[in-house]
Amino acid sequence: MPVLRIHGYALAVSFCLITLIAASQRTDPSEVNALIDIKKSLIDPYNNLEDWNEGDPCAANWTGVWCFDKKGADGYFHVREIYLMTMNLSGTLSPQLGQLSQLEIMDFMWNNLTGTIPKEIGYIQSLKLLLLNGNKLSGSLPDELGYLSNLNRFQVDENHLSGPIPESFANLTNVRHIHMNNNSFSGQLPSTLSKLANLMHLLVDNNNFSGYLPPEYSMLDGLAILQLDNNNFSESGIPSTYANLTRLVKLSVRNCNLHGAVPDFSSIPELTYLDLSWNQFTGPIPSNKLSDNMTTIDLSNNHLNGSIPRSLSYSHLQKLSLANNFLSGFIPASLWRNMSFGEKDKLTIDLHNNSFEAVLGNLNLPANVTLRLSGNPICMNSNIQSIGQYCGAEGDEAASYPINSTPVCPVQSCPKDNFYEYCPSSPVPCFCAAPLRIGYRLKSPSFSYFAPYRISFERYITNSLQLDLYQLSIDSVAWENGPRLRMYLKLFPSYNDSHSNMFNISEVRRIKGLFSSWKFPRTDFFGPYELLNFTLLGPYESMDLDLEKRKISVGIIVAAVIAAVACVVAISAIVILLISRRHMKYQKKISKKRTSTNVSIKIDGMKTFTYKELALATNKFNISNKVGQGGYGNVYRGILFNETFVAVKRAEESSLQGQKEFLTEIELLSRLHHRNLVSLIGYCNEEGEQMLVYEFMPNGTLRDWISGNSKETRGSLSFCMRLRIAMGAAKGILYLHTEANPPIFHRDIKASNILLDSKFTAKVADFGLSRLVPYLDEEGTAPKYVSTVVKGTPGYLDPEYLLTHKLTDKCDVYSLGIVYLELLTGMRPISHGKNIVREVNMARESGTTYSIIDSRMGLYPSNCLDEFLALALSCCQDNPEERPSMIDVVRKLEDIIAMLPEAETLLSDVSLDSSGNIAPSSSASTSGSHVIREEQHISSCVSGSNLVSDVTPIIVPR
Template identity: 35%
Template sequence: MECGSCLHGVGLGCLVCLLILALGTLFTSADTLPNEASALVGVASNWKNSPRNWLGDPCSSNWDGVKCSNSHITSITLSNLGISGILSEEIEVCQSWFIWNLSYNLDLNGPIPHSIGNLVKLQNLILVGCGFSGNIPAELGRLSSLSFLSLSSNHLRGPIPGALGNLSSVSWLDITDNMISGSIPVSDGTNLGLDMLTNCQHFHFGKNNLSGPIPPSLFHSEMKLLHVILDNNHLSGSIPTTLGLVGTLEAVRLDGNELSGNVPPNLNNLTRLVDLRLSNNQLTGPLPNPTGMDGLTYLDMSNNSFDESEVPAWFSTSPSLTTIILENLSISGQIPTSLFNYSLLQTARLRNNRFNGTLDLGDQISSQLSLVDLQHNNIQKINTGNYSQELILVDNPYCEEGESVSKYCTIPQQSSDTMYSTPPPNCRNSLCPLDQDMDSHCSCSCPFRGTIYFLLQNFSDINNPSHYFSLETSLYNGCLEYQVPVSSVSVLNPYINNDHYLQIDLKFFPARKVYFDESEVFLISSLFNNRNFTVPHEFGLYSFRGKQYIFQGTVTGSKSKKVPPVIGATVGVIVILSAIICLHILHKKRKAKEAASRFQFSGLWNLSTSSSSIPQLTGPRIFSFEEIRKCTKNFLEENCIGSGAYGKVYRGVLADGQVVAVKRAQQGSAQGNQEFKTEIEMLSRVHHKNLVNLVGLCIDHNERIVVYEYVPNGTLRESLSGKSGTRLDWKRRLRVAHGAASGLAYLHELADPPIIHRDIKSNNILLGHRLNAKVSDFGLSRTLFDDTKRYTTTQVKGTVGYLDPEYYMTQQLTAKSDVFSFGVLLLELVTARKPLEEGQYVVRQVKDAIDKQKNLCNLDEILDPTIATVNALPGLESFIDLAMKCVEEASRDRPSMSEVVKEIENIMQVADVNSTAESGPTSAGKSGEDLEYSSDPFSPRTES
């Protein structure tokens, strides 16, 4: 009320003008270059859950995760935000970027775009822990400035491109934990290969499907490699002797392959080697002798087929070992006492051999020794000296000759109590809300959780608390160094997983507040994948995967920015700015009241609670979760007819026999909640034969489920691609275009208030029993409440390739934005090509083809061959002309949807097509009534 009274009679426009005059030059120099800003907006339009402050200009508005220099975007760092969607080809515009980091966004999927090879200044590309699929693009080889390439923990397939051998500056190459197959490429005079990466220090290729021999030419003396990690693949053949030429090596992991033959003796030349793992192969010949590896701390050669041997002499001459693992070999003889006297030794795992005689641990046992495992050997007697830690002698003669009651003759039961966890604080009040934990200062907060995996470490006593005290301290100090406000760091449940990695759960607690901000969460994640955290020396190479953080609160000031001082700013400017904010708040409140009066559902939604908040809908049916579960046969996977980032779609049959499509949202997506709400509100009040029909909804059990009519012939995209088996001839395509246009015209001109769909694309056009088009997926739709208002200002959403360029440049959404998308759809109908495919834009392709001869003759090259040639398609010229009008750059030059409908009807008359008739589908091996779709008919914005 005070704001309203103090500003009575003052026009909003005047205040804006005064503010512009006062602050006009403040941020001008920070404005982002238009092409880079639009490209970033275009890329983000394919995402859900982008940062909440991504409004306005990226540079001058200080977008979270975005760094700029001289109006250029130089860095994108968005780790662990739960982003879902795809990475579009539009990134090629951003050639000034140095860092691109999207790690730990599990639902960020699709292929890595080939246009990424145009980011010639890129230095760091970090896409760890996402859902990317397809091949590693060979175009990455163009990035001559790239020094850090990490693509681990995705779903990438295919071979390693030899073109990566061009990355002369790369020092870190990590493709761990994918499905990469084929051989390791090396150069041969014609083709490039990884042997050319002389400056690379890290080859991390573990947990893939690589096969064939390790090429001898992969290694040579000029290389600077520190780590060669090739574990858990299908590599065969012998270990190349050239590996011994790389004198810089500190760690070699070849375990978990199918390697055979002798271990090259010249590996002894690797005097800097700390970690050597050759276990789980088919190696033969003499047991390797690591005598020359003076710094070796971790040695594992288990599960091979080495020749039978006596206890090797080097057992008595390897004082640096902390861990020796020689299991399932054929070593015999008495173990020398000196092995257990090494001051650094922590673990000796020697089971399933033929060690015999007396086990004498001596009187100078290493104080760090915590495990001696000699199960399944021939030990007859023991002298444990003053050793009191774990000793296992199960299935030895010692235990069979009257010593079965000995504590050494039973296998210790592992208990979760033996796993280390940061000691809980001694607090009087030990209760916190369910979503919160107590930090070391007895404060309740919501921690950021993640898991760190150590591929290498030089200790094996994993229950020794001293290791974790130092890890907690180093991570805590690292956060403070990089100004992340944490109160403490906790370590939980360290253990060696099935991949022989040390796995540890971590919790980071926010300082002086309950929740972290988005920027703080992805900063913690980025510190891990940029290798900024310095871990204690006993811990080695690591990777990290954070869990999605639920941002349930925003503390005042938690997203404060460092604002440069404004010379000459006056108190009057501050007053004016405050006035504008007050007016804006009043304006928003008035609009909210207007919206509430128009929508019977507004104010009734509370998507964070149970079914008690279900709105009283008229028309759509409210289903219980039990009804939904029964109609889909408990969400039987065989009934799944599509999936996407939003969730899965199931075919269901209701109790009355009606067949429906059930879209079930994934849990935990705030943006998904908003799209769910929007779609229900839109579909519950629009009814047209060319719009998908809403049957009902379910928000029981905190679910977000929409029930639609079942549309049996899938999406238009599937038909055009041939995936569905439905053939669309020219006349049927005209009917589809007419039906989709009619549905859109209804939304724009007959719905009250008008609706802008905002995501028209071939995946959102469904085909009914007789191929009648139905527009679907209203999750991004927006309403124009004021009939006199021609646009609404909103954050850009949509699908790249279909997106109106004027919309994403101005953020002003109009009905003509749908018209542009529909124009692209028309071109897709005649070419069957995706709007963006292999860097080619269909609008540009058609324009170029027409401009060559000023007619349509050249279109034969890009026309869909399944519908014949240009001359055989009556009305095609008018159809193309209409499509090109729809995709005019300026919205004022585009027709309205009602004009589009009339023009398509004219074309149909020329082609002798009855607009009211709907012909049944033709398909390869399917009848019209049996055709069903096999991908998500209500797909999220993940396709281009």
């Protein structure tokens, strides 16, 4: 009888399992197998796709996999979209992608994929968006891609692709956007692309195309943007039939080796942007007036002759460049005289290196106009008054634009270090919330200066997202090669929402869906955009946007209910057994967790402490011994049995690291030995505790001394002392980048992580976020970056790292530059909605630099301060390539210190004297019995016997 009962239960359970599997089976089996093969071909260092082996793709919501809401005619659910953008994936694209027969969106943007594009992708007839840009794909385009008759957007830009455009692309009858720029495509542009009646944007710039420009493209009635720059169409000029492109907004053929006459484009009513520069065009400038919408006309660096037509005057013009031609005659003042400028409007007229002899009309230019005349005979005419100011060296266009500051708000209202900030334009003053941060780039804008169109752009974005205008803040606007306009968008939640300090998950998902599906209304003036990143930081970091992303159909619910009813009897018989087993398993898991942190760790040269020893050293972690706090836990001052002072960093229970991570941090710190790095003495790993024991830094953090908030910071740091601390921090980071083996990127350089010992030697601390640089590859080449999720402290984060997730040595340089600006100004990186880099740049540009310098550091030589400030700002350049390396930073600081008359005194150790002032140690004194007080030390830095005031001004801050 018991045997029969067991068999009965077994049969019941088997029946239940079969029924439940049948009810939960959702995804087409061939697509499941395809997804598994796709994952096998990818390298996923951060396990973003770890759930691709669990359950059914559509039922279990695999990361990045989106399915249709209803079953198909075959009774299965099918994969509709794949979103694997910016996941640090490498490896190759699997041919099994072709098995996803009903896929509509394939998004692998901004990863590190290599290899070729599988021809099998061309078999997915349903595909609408093919987004492969920003990888390292190579080889040629398969002919099979021309079978994608439903394709709307084809983006393979910024790869290493080569070869010609297949003739089969003439079959992409529904395509609206072809973006193939920044590759190595070659050959003749196919004339058959003229069959693409729906094509709006064709971007093939920065390739190796040759031959001629197909005249047949004039048949593209809907073409609005044609960008062909930096190719070699040496066999032709611009076909005159292109004047029939009546929808054209932008034509850019810069540096294409074109020749012949400049066509007359006056019949194109919507033309806004015309760039024909760096070609071989000859003859005069057409006299017929172009569209009134013109913002940019660039005919520079050609062989044009004749005079400037008086018709070349437009109310919205921002840039007119005719430089480096053979133009002559008079310069008509109508170019600027009849324009009505708004506050944010700007016009640059570049006429240098021609043969102009005079201005026809009044030369008095509005403040908004920049005129460049160098290299013209007019600059040699002494009879023309005030001409000299226009004949100097060429100026540079502003690469970025200041952003309006927010009102002054109380610091304590916004949570610190949690990516909250004030909404700059909120109707509610000082509304504090967590914004969504979005990397965004206009790939082919039809203007040269953004400021006049910023408000209309903000309206375009917020209307497209169904948000209020105040919910958008634009930051880090900068021009890049192309020219393309990169920006950093911040979207704030509504202050009217019940959870007004952040967006809920459904709203985040909706906003991301609009960006990544290109569902914004068409705008040819702002041109096509690309989503660079959609990074979830702060309170959004734990959101899983793939959860609850699909509605469960009624049929599935009914099937699940029927299956559940059918299994009730069988399940009830084994419920007690399952609960018992689960309880035992849980207890075992808890026991394992409790004992996991007691695994023995032994590292040479590293002392292990017991919990009892550290509790005794810190008086049972008494609050009076607490000297700091961070995300890891609290830091306590302690005294060991041998009377050694130490700092004990104790992890809170909620932030206990895994055993592997804890061991890795100890092993990392045990290998670092440098005067300017905080030393790790030992660790404790018992009784569920994880503690690190460091040498004690009696003078606390640099942040405390800059702010003066701590009672420990009784003195004030002079300019000389700040230079000395800057040098110490730089040398510590230089050691990490060049002498540690393997090198290390710190990733969290900030003023509170630079500690000061008893002699005010700066020591870099807190390596909790540090990353090892991978070893040399097989060719002996060191990698330039590490792909990683964004970690760090707001205000110190490299904007390029935020956008690309690529961690480099220049990320530490940027953060150190912020620290240097703090040293000079006393400001915080972000305070009251103001960004320190922006504030310092604005002060410098307006000539009010000294008004923002921290007055507490006393006197300083202006030349030294100017050099230090320039170094700090160079470290904070948006473009990492424009920042100095750490070795360059150290060398520049050495040069600045050498400019001081008492450089040796500056570089010596100092301490606090009995009155609480900073003074050099006895070893640094100029005589054996004389100790220089802080006031005298300042004086020696700025007014030594060899320093005269008329050579180096002494600045006294207000």
